[in-house]
Amino acid sequence: MSDMRERIVKRVARFFKDGDLVNLGIGMPTMVANFIPSDINVMLQSENGFIGLGPSPEAGKEDKDTVNAGGIPVTIVPGGACFDSSMSFALIRGGHVDATVLGALEVDEKGNLANWIVPGKLVPGMGGAMDLVVGAKKVIIAMEHTTKEGAPKILKNCTLPLTAVNVVDYIVTELGVMEVTEEGIVLRELAPGVTAEEIQSKTEARLVIPAHVEIMQ
Amino acid sequence: MSDMRERIVKRVARFFKDGDLVNLGIGMPTMVANFIPSDINVMLQSENGFIGLGPSPEAGKEDKDTVNAGGIPVTIVPGGACFDSSMSFALIRGGHVDATVLGALEVDEKGNLANWIVPGKLVPGMGGAMDLVVGAKKVIIAMEHTTKEGAPKILKNCTLPLTAVNVVDYIVTELGVMEVTEEGIVLRELAPGVTAEEIQSKTEARLVIPAHVEIMQ
Amino acid sequence: MSKLKSIDEIAEKFSDNQVIMIGGFLAVGTPETLVDALVTKGVRNLTVIGNDTSFPDRGIGRLIMSRQIKKAIVSHIGTNKETGRQMTAGEIEVELVPQGTLAERVRSGGAGLGGFLTPTGVGTVVAEGKQVITVNGCTYLLELPLKADIALLKAWKADKSGNLVYRRAARNFNPLMAMAADLVIVEAEEIVEVGELNPDEVVTPGTLVDMILKA
Amino acid sequence: MSKLKSIDEIAEKFSDNQVIMIGGFLAVGTPETLVDALVTKGVRNLTVIGNDTSFPDRGIGRLIMSRQIKKAIVSHIGTNKETGRQMTAGEIEVELVPQGTLAERVRSGGAGLGGFLTPTGVGTVVAEGKQVITVNGCTYLLELPLKADIALLKAWKADKSGNLVYRRAARNFNPLMAMAADLVIVEAEEIVEVGELNPDEVVTPGTLVDMILKA
Secondary structure (H helix, E strand, O other): OOHHHHHHHHHHHOOOOOOOEEEEOOOHHHHHHHHOOOOOOOEEEEOOOEEEEEOOOOOOOOOOOOEOOOOOEOEEEEEEEEOEHHHHHHHHHOOOOOEEEEOOOEEEOOOOEEOOOOOOOOOOOOOOHHHHHHHOOEEEEEOOOEOOOOOEOEEOOOOOOOOEOOOOOEEEOOOEEEEEEOOEEEEEEEOOOOOHHHHHHOOOOOEEOOOOOEEOO | OOHHHHHHHHHHHOOOOOOOEEEEOOOHHHHHHHHOOOOOOOEEEEOOOEEEEEOOOOOOOOOOOOEOOOOOEOEEEEEEEEOEHHHHHHHHHOOOOOEEEEOOOEEEOOOOEEOOOOOOOOOOOOOOHHHHHHHOOEEEEEOOOEOOOOOEOEEOOOOOOOOEOOOOOEEEOOOEEEEEEOOEEEEEEEOOOOOHHHHHHOOOOOEEOOOOOEEOO | OOOEOOHHHHHOOOOOOOEEEEOOEOOEOOOHHHHHHHHHHOOOOEEEEOOEOOOOOOOHHHHHHOOOEEEEEEOEOOOOHHHHHHHHOOOOEEEEOOHHHHHHHHHHHHHOOOEEEEOOOOOOHHHOOOOEEEEOOEEEEEEOOOOEEEEEEEEEEEEOOOOEEOOHHHOEOHHHHOOOEEEEEEEEEEEEOOOOOOOOOOOEOHHHOOEEEEO | OOOEOOHHHHHOOOOOOOEEEEOOEOOEOOOHHHHHHHHHHOOOOEEEEOOEOOOOOOOHHHHHHOOOEEEEEEOEOOOOHHHHHHHHOOOOEEEEOOHHHHHHHHHHHHHOOOEEEEOOOOOOHHHOOOOEEEEOOEEEEEEOOOOEEEEEEEEEEEEOOOOEEOOHHHOEOHHHHOOOEEEEEEEEEEEEOOOOOOOOOOOEOHHHOOEEEEO
């Protein structure tokens, strides 16, 4: 994992509280699991049907029925519980998931999120993402701050088809931590060595910059 | 059980087919269970949460958690299954119950049913009756043909608050078997010794009387 | 932090005017020790959601007798004549809901749905004041979700993280209510260590449960 | 009459143009032997309802590759590039449904509901053509039930009367689809005698199941 990605997922892991139920999206968000502080008990939900997502099994000990939502063999920790898909999404939609971490193609000032489709190109389908961002109590976007070409992904208005409207709570990138509020996107933390000017220059949305901005750890 | 009631419940039991799932209401309908032909396998649903309602336990073998929808200790037969109330009524509303047998205060020509409330007097609540009559594939009313005072219960139009509209399929009384059709209430069977004139005289709705009416057995 | 609580710690959570869901069907699957605590504390003006008002000496029926209920949302009151008397006398409000609709309204509340369309109750007094929606030629009532401040539940087994298993007809509304309340309190017949329950047999995931009492 | 059937007896039930629900999530919990039979029989113009189109060599993915599907109602097609290609080329129709909405639509179909209100999809392309209903200031989409001619399911254990138990993540859509189809066909890893399953562990009651195949 690159230093950049490690910085992002480490910071995301610090959002969780003892007793939280968390759903981690596929890709970078999955890696957050490796950095959850050991002094808190966080249960992970796998939307394909269980709570208590554990680490990968030892080689040769894979169980065909125990996989994560990406189809990868995993384990279920003691205290886990299995259920069907309607229960899984009743938990999600019903606000019983304390936080979800997902990647994004675009996020905007109103907390709108686009992360499921690039018209004319990639159409994987929304899977559980639309339900997760609408239902989870806290929606945390974990992503690189700009596209590979350096274009901003935090916009005034999303241009891609939306996943959901007004749902994003926090955005964590390699440059900083931002909170989406009624007043706009507030800069809460800056990565070491990054200035407010730099992060703003890579962000289309106007960042609200309070007098005190913490150092991202 | 009186001869009259036994005649009714025996006849009702002959409506069932092998493999049917059946829900029996409280009171006289409960007694239908004792007359199900031994050559067919009928599973009984108890809407408080299981399929496989069996006979009463031996004295001293009652289980506090195994009761019917009237709160009376029962048993669960081999092959039974337990579930929560939303599943119980998903089975009922979803058309997975092949037949339900209920009593009635009034039934009318349109298949309307009133069996849950007498304004100003008895207000027990509808319990599961409204769902059962809407959801079950076949709704069979098992009742005495008239009130204790001799007044008709099979009417042109129900006068009491309805349980449901246009749901009744069959009415079985001590006098005969009637089917509710688009053309009205058709007399299908007459109890031994009962004439069409007699049953019509005790019925407010006009009975459609086909050329051939069977003897009720 | 342990979810195992004393009855005193649990009773602290009760206060006047709360909306409380109570599991059980004619008191089978009702947490009687938790109802004891409600009665003892004497909180008043409760809105209680449950299948029925049980019998005068059991479950929700006891809260009717002790006059702690302002409004009952139930499917049936026929086994407790005092409920009907209080209703007729205008002393309490009773909202009678078809049992399947009641179960589904609680489920909807817990599942984050805004409501559902049911054929049950169309053309009856249950339809009064409700939106009627026609879909593909069929007529349905729009029924709305129910939620509560507190759910009082009964389980057969609980592990210390709150995973619950129910037994026979004592399951009924309990798993639905576990989803639909801000604070979920469970009375369990048996409490086992985390890991002792097979994940496939758990009906209510522990994450939904806040407090556990040994029955 | 025994519910245990041969694969030939089961294959007789398949025909062109059917709507078929197939359990599984990325083919975990998918009845591969029953899919084999569909492929072998070569029925065409199927409408398939499932979580996803899996991989080219597994589950629903195989029916994509064999071009037996006219329309797929799924939440995700990203793991099978051929689905996207056929969709873009206009060779098949794909209705993409949010996973929670898909699960709830199948449940609604099985539960006799006319639909449900969900916040998921409000303000997105998913809302197009759907009724928007506001309840207590919140906005919801009215989503409609799904039903099928046939459900093809995978269970861990079945008893001979059709009671089903699932295992781990292989449960997923299977219990929901068991409620929502006219003909329910189950492939079970293990078949046991009636009475061997504890009624409390049964997830799908046998009364819903029509045909059982040993995997």
